[in-house]
Amino acid sequence: MSELLQVESLCIGLKQTGKPIVKQVSFALRKGAALAVVGESGSGKTLTCKAILRLLHDRTFTVSGSIRYRGQELLAASERDMRALRGNRIAMIVQHPMMAFDPTATIGTQITETIMAHRRISKRDAYSSGVRALERMNLPRCEQLMNSYPSELSGGMLQRIVIALAIIHEPDVIIADEPTTALDVRNQSMVLQELKQLKQSGIGLLLVTHDFGVAAGLADEMLVMREGEVIERGTVHDVFAAPREAYTKELLEARILMRKEDRHDRDEGCIQTV
Numbered sequence: 358m359s360e361l362l363q364v365e366s367l368c369i370g371l372k373q374t375g376k377p378i379v380k381q382v383s384f385a386l387r388k389g390a391a392l393a394v395v396g397e398s399g400s401g402k403t404l405t406c407k408a409i410l411r412l413l414h415d416r417t418f419t420v421s422g423s424i425r426y427r428g429q430e431l432l433a434a435s436e437r438d439m440r441a442l443r444g445n446r447i448a449m450i451v452q453h454p455m456m457a458f459d460p461t462a463t464i465g466t467q468i469t470e471t472i473m474a475h476r477r478i479s480k481r482d483a484y485s486s487g488v489r490a491l492e493r494m495n496l497p498r499c500e501q502l503m504n505s506y507p508s509e510l511s512g513g514m515l516q517r518i519v520i521a522l523a524i525i526h527e528p529d530v531i532i533a534d535e536p537t538t539a540l541d542v543r544n545q546s547m548v549l550q551e552l553k554q555l556k557q558s559g560i561g562l563l564l565v566t567h568d569f570g571v572a573a574g575l576a577d578e579m580l581v582m583r584e585g586e587v588i589e590r591g592t593v594h595d596v597f598a599a600p601r602e603a604y605t606k607e608l609l610e611a612r613i614l615m616r617k618e619d620r621h622d623r624d625e626g627c628i629q630t631v
C-alpha cells in the first residue's frame with residue numbers, strides 16, 4: 358500500500374462550547390512524498406497534526422472523522438496501540454527543538470535513554486547507535502555532541518538532533534510542525550536538506566508551515582488551510598503557478614514581499630558596511 362496516512366472528514370471542536378475548529382479536513386500521504394499544510398496562524402494546522410497522533414485531550418476537544426495509518430483506524434485504536442505507533446511508526450518534529458530536551462542532561466544521556474526505552478539493547482549499544490544516528494544527520498564531531506548539554510548547542514544543531522532521534526526507530530511517517538521556523542537561514546537550509554533526504558528514502562512527510570518557500574523546497578502537494586478548512590489543494594507547482602483562491606494569492610504575495618524586504622535589508626546592510 359503506497360498510502361501511509363489517510364485523513365477523511367476530520368473535524369475538531371471545543372468540547373465545552375461546541376465551537377468547530379477544524380472542519381472536514383481530508384488528505385492522503387503517500388510513501389516517499391511530502392504534503393505541505395500551509396496557512397496563517399490559528400488556521401488549525403497544529404491541531405490537525407496532534408489529532409493524527411491522538412495527542413488532543415478528550416476533556417478539551419471532540420475529534421471525529423477518520424484517520425487511517427496503513428489502513429488502521431487510529432481514532433478507534435487503543436491507547437496501547439497508539440503508544441506503539443507514536444515515535445516508532447509516526448514521529449513528530451516540533452518547532453522549538455529546545456523544548457524537546459531536558460536541559461539538565463547531556464544529549465548522549467537523553468539519546469541513549471530514548472533508544473533504550475524503545476528497544477531491548479545494552480547501554481553501550483544504545484550509545485553507539487545514537488552516535489551513528491547523529492552521523493546520519495551529517496552532524497560534526499558526534500562524540501563531542503553526545504557529551505554536550507542542550508544549552509551549549511545552536512537551535513539548528515538541536516533540530517538536526519531531534520530529526521536524528523525521530524528517525525532512529527525508522528518511522529514511515531514524519532510530521533514536521535514548523536521545523537525550520539525558529540532557525541536562521543543557514544540552519545533552515547540544512548534541516549530542509551535532511552528532510553529532503555528522508556523523503557527520498559521513502560518516508561512520508563507531513564510538513565506544516567506558514568512559509569510558502571519551505572513548502573516549495575520540499576513538498577510535492579499542498580493544502581491551504583483557513584479558519585479550520587482546506588480552501589485550496591493541488592501540486593505545489595499548480596498552486597504556485599495559478600492559485601485559485603484570493604487568500605492563497607494574498608499569502609503568496611505576502612511571501613514575495615517579505616523576500617523583497619529581506620533582500621533590501623541585506624543590500625542596505627552591505628552599503629552601510631562598505
Ligand SMILES: Nc1ncnc2c1ncn2[C@@H]1O[C@H](COP(=O)(O)OP(=O)(O)OP(=O)(O)O)[C@@H](O)[C@H]1O
Nearest residue numbers: 371378396397398399400401402403404405417567
Ligand atoms: N487548548 C485550546 N483551547 C482552545 N482553543 C484552542 C486550543 N488550542 C488551539 N486552540 C485554537 O484552535 C485554533 C487552531 O490552532 P492551531 O494551533 O491548530 O493553529 P495553527 O494553524 O497551527 O497556528 P500556528 O501557526 O500559530 O501554530 C486557534 O484559533 C487556537 O486558538
